[in-house]
Amino acid sequence: MAVYTDISEDDLKWFLTEYDTGTLLSYKGIAEGVENSNFLLHTTKDPLILTLYEKRVEKNDLPFFLGLMQHLAARGLSCPLPLPRNDGALLGTLSDRPAALISFLEGMWLRKPEAKHCREVGKALAQMHVAGEGFTLKRPNALSVDGWKVLWEKSEARADEVEKGLQNEIRGELDFLAANWPKNLPDGVIHADLFPDNVFFLGDELSGLIDFYFACNDLLAYDVSIILNAWCFEKDGAYNITKGMAMLEGYQSVRPLSAAERAALPMLSRGSALRFFLTRLYDWLTTPEGALVTKKDPLEYLRKLRFHRQIGSAAEYGLAA
Ligand SMILES: Nc1ncnc2c1ncn2[C@@H]1O[C@H](COP(=O)(O)OP(=O)(O)O)[C@@H](O)[C@H]1O
Numbered sequence: 001m002a003v004y005t006d007i008s009e010d011d012l013k014w015f016l017t018e019y020d021t022g023t024l025l026s027y028k029g030i031a032e033g034v035e036n037s038n039f040l041l042h043t044t045k046d047p048l049i050l051t052l053y054e055k056r057v058e059k060n061d062l063p064f065f066l067g068l069m070q071h072l073a074a075r076g077l078s079c080p081l082p083l084p085r086n087d088g089a090l091l092g093t094l095s096d097r098p099a100a101l102i103s104f105l106e107g108m109w110l111r112k113p114e115a116k117h118c119r120e121v122g123k124a125l126a127q128m129h130v131a132g133e134g135f136t137l138k139r140p141n142a143l144s145v146d147g148w149k150v151l152w153e154k155s156e157a158r159a160d161e162v163e164k165g166l167q168n169e170i171r172g173e174l175d176f177l178a179a180n181w182p183k184n185l186p187d188g189v190i191h192a193d194l195f196p197d198n199v200f201f202l203g204d205e206l207s208g209l210i211d212f213y214f215a216c217n218d219l220l221a222y223d224v225s226i227i228l229n230a231w232c233f234e235k236d237g238a239y240n241i242t243k244g245m246a247m248l249e250g251y252q253s254v255r256p257l258s259a260a261e262r263a264a265l266p267m268l269s270r271g272s273a274l275r276f277f278l279t280r281l282y283d284w285l286t287t288p289e290g291a292l293v294t295k296k297d298p299l300e301y302l303r304k305l306r307f308h309r310q311i312g313s314a315a316e317y318g319l320a321a
């Protein structure tokens with residue numbers, strides 16, 4: 001699932017009068033996704049995605065997300081483009097939610113990505129980092145070290161229900177990362193959630209990136225650590241160095257990592273594993289039984305975090321010297 005808010009056909013038709021979309025032929029809710037309600041619309045013109053922004057998305061951040069998609073698309077990155085209303089605004093209101101129409105991107109996400117796909121993802125992330133230069137709006141990363149503490153405080157008391165000993169382990173990890181978090185690395189606009197379900201392929205060719213709703217300004221190499229975590233581990237928890245090597249080669253074919261970024265990669269990977277552990281843990285503990293949304297396993301990211309703790313240098317991820 002992600003259809004948290006239902007819409008009526010009459011309300012949708014009324015909403016569309018503000019846009020140059022052609023006539024509505026059909027619409028349906030999209031089951032995938034976690035954060036927002038998404039619908040696929042067929043009209044007499046191009047197909048469109050309608051997104052209703054739900055409670056975890058801060059309304060004040062929407063101009064950043066939608067403006068970023070425009071900025072990246074204008075610089076040649078394949079990503080959805082928000083459709084302006086007749087008055088030029090990118091946002092409207094539907095069923096009492098902020099709502100936007102964005103272009104439909106062809107392709108589908110890969111359930112079993114291989115090393116060749118990881119190379120394409122690395123390359124596309126670097127292209128996004130380069131294309132993001134010059135984007136003037138700013139959005140600090142709410143899910144970095146300070147945000148992790150806030151999130152942890154909401155789950156801490158019940159953490160041992162998920163695994164005994166977690167309270168102590170995570171407290172120690174947060175203190176360690178706060179004391180050792182890298183500074184003075186190159187920063188810019190990062191995607192911050194470039195998981196397999198947010199990258200579309202047509203055959204083996206990457207057709208585009210979606211879901212910019214965690215995008216923010218942060219360390220570029222932190223985004224690299226996120227894709228290593230999201231793409232390069234197998235279902236049994238093993239790190240696949242062939243995938244890591246391909247991904248890092250793909251990234252560096254567009255934007256070579258500096259020596260300081262390379263050295264920081266194990267720490268950044270530890271941090272990004274903790275970040276996804278914490279959001280998943282919070283959702284795990286708070287999503288009511290029977291809710292239609294599929295809960296993601298926090299322990300998957302705890303295992304990744306433990307793996308990164310014993311990494312000596314980025315060469316162990318497959319980073320060429
Ligand atoms: N621009 C798009 N083109 C095609 N499909 C899309 C597009 N945006 C979203 N989708 C579909 O909607 C699903 C959920 O979108 P996503 O942005 O990941 O939602 P959420 O932010 O709720 O996680 C995607 O997996 C995809 O199937």
Ligand SMILES: N[C@@H](CCOP(=O)(O)O)C(=O)O
Pocket residue numbers: 032033034035193195197198211276279280296
């Ligand atoms: N990628 C995150 C969850 C966010 O889901 P998305 O559907 O918005 O990409 C995770 O796996 O924990």
